[in-house]
Amino acid sequence: MARTYKYTVDCGFTETQRIFYEENGYILFKKLVPEGDIDICHQRFLDVCNGKVKVFTVMRDKTLRDKGETRGEYLVNKIQELLEDDVFYDYYAAHPRVVEVIKNIIGPNVTAIHSMLINKPPHSNTQHSTHPIHQDMFYFPFKPADKIVGSWTAMEKINVENGGLYVLPGTHKGPLFPHGNSEDCSNEFYHGVRGFDHLPKLHLTMDKGDALFFHPHLLHGSSPNMSKNFRKAISVHYADSNCTFINTKGTVQERMAMDFEKLVNEKFGVTWDYINFFKMKSRLISGKPGKIQSMDSHL
Ligand SMILES: O=C(O)CCC(=O)C(=O)O
Numbered sequence: 001m002a003r004t005y006k007y008t009v010d011c012g013f014t015e016t017q018r019i020f021y022e023e024n025g026y027i028l029f030k031k032l033v034p035e036g037d038i039d040i041c042h043q044r045f046l047d048v049c050n051g052k053v054k055v056f057t058v059m060r061d062k063t064l065r066d067k068g069e070t071r072g073e074y075l076v077n078k079i080q081e082l083l084e085d086d087v088f089y090d091y092y093a094a095h096p097r098v099v100e101v102i103k104n105i106i107g108p109n110v111t112a113i114h115s116m117l118i119n120k121p122p123h124s125n126t127q128h129s130t131h132p133i134h135q136d137m138f139y140f141p142f143k144p145a146d147k148i149v150g151s152w153t154a155m156e157k158i159n160v161e162n163g164g165l166y167v168l169p170g171t172h173k174g175p176l177f178p179h180g181n182s183e184d185c186s187n188e189f190y191h192g193v194r195g196f197d198h199l200p201k202l203h204l205t206m207d208k209g210d211a212l213f214f215h216p217h218l219l220h221g222s223s224p225n226m227s228k229n230f231r232k233a234i235s236v237h238y239a240d241s242n243c244t245f246i247n248t249k250g251t252v253q254e255r256m257a258m259d260f261e262k263l264v265n266e267k268f269g270v271t272w273d274y275i276n277f278f279k280m281k282s283r284l285i286s287g288k289p290g291k292i293q294s295m296d297s298h299l
């Protein structure tokens with residue numbers, strides 16, 4: 001009987017690669033992004049840390065700040081909304097080698113919907129640099145999940161000691177679970193699931209330029225940085241441009257969407273709809289624009 005594929009399209013993957021992603025919910029490519037391109041992104045990150053370049057979201061590790069740390073790269077633990085920045089766009093989000101893999105998973109019409117660079121400075125507080133087990137889909141108000149994929153690329157050597165990523169293979173086949181704040185993690189913006197600690201974690205060891213691609217239902221997280229070095233990774237999530245927005249009301253995502261809107265209101269004094277926030281920050285990468293671009297596509 002012919003095999004049916006649910007999570008990939010018939011494009012450039014070999015059958016072995018396709019089956020691997022279908023069964024495990026992730027695929028890792030060694031040395032996908034050339035080191036020189038990673039170096040350009042690293043320099044851009046330093047420029048953001050030093051205030052030379054602006055991106056919309058810059059988060060600092062408050063536990064390091066409380067210890068008196070003031071140096072940018074030693075303090076900034078995450079920057080987001082990188083897609084408006086031409087350097088991050090050209091050298092990572094729209095990188096032909098990254099986009100080629102994305103198209104093999106979700107097809108030719110690709111919109112980048114979320115972007116971040118996560119830095120774990122040395123001497124980070126264990127609880128603050130842990131990312132609890134979660135599913136990225138929790139944050140995304142679109143469907144279908146099978147037409148969304150995350151990319152996560154190591155900007156330096158990454159392993160379990162310095163805060164590397166782990167995955168729970170095959171869990172992408174499950175539903176989206178409720179998430180909440182986690183005891184393992186003191187970062188209020190990171191949500192996690194409970195009840196999966198008994199499942200085996202696969203800790204990934206990655207070199208600079210190695211890229212992981214994963215389904216948004218795949219359970220994953222990252223360990224604390226216990227090393228004396230930095231741990232940096234750049235990540236962009238992509239959706240088929242014909243994904244549609246969902247109404248989060250009554251779903252496990254409702255609370256998170258409401259918390260976001262409350263936070264933005266408190267911090268910036270503006271009223272923002274969670275879905276409009278995604279529309280504002282997404283950017284077409286390849287192929288035709290679709291429903292995700294249209295202002296009246298939701299609800
Ligand atoms: O970089 C990390 O520590 C976690 C990143 C993550 O969960 C993601 O990119 O979805």
Ligand SMILES: [Fe+2]
Pocket residue numbers: 134135136220
């Ligand atoms: Fe994640």
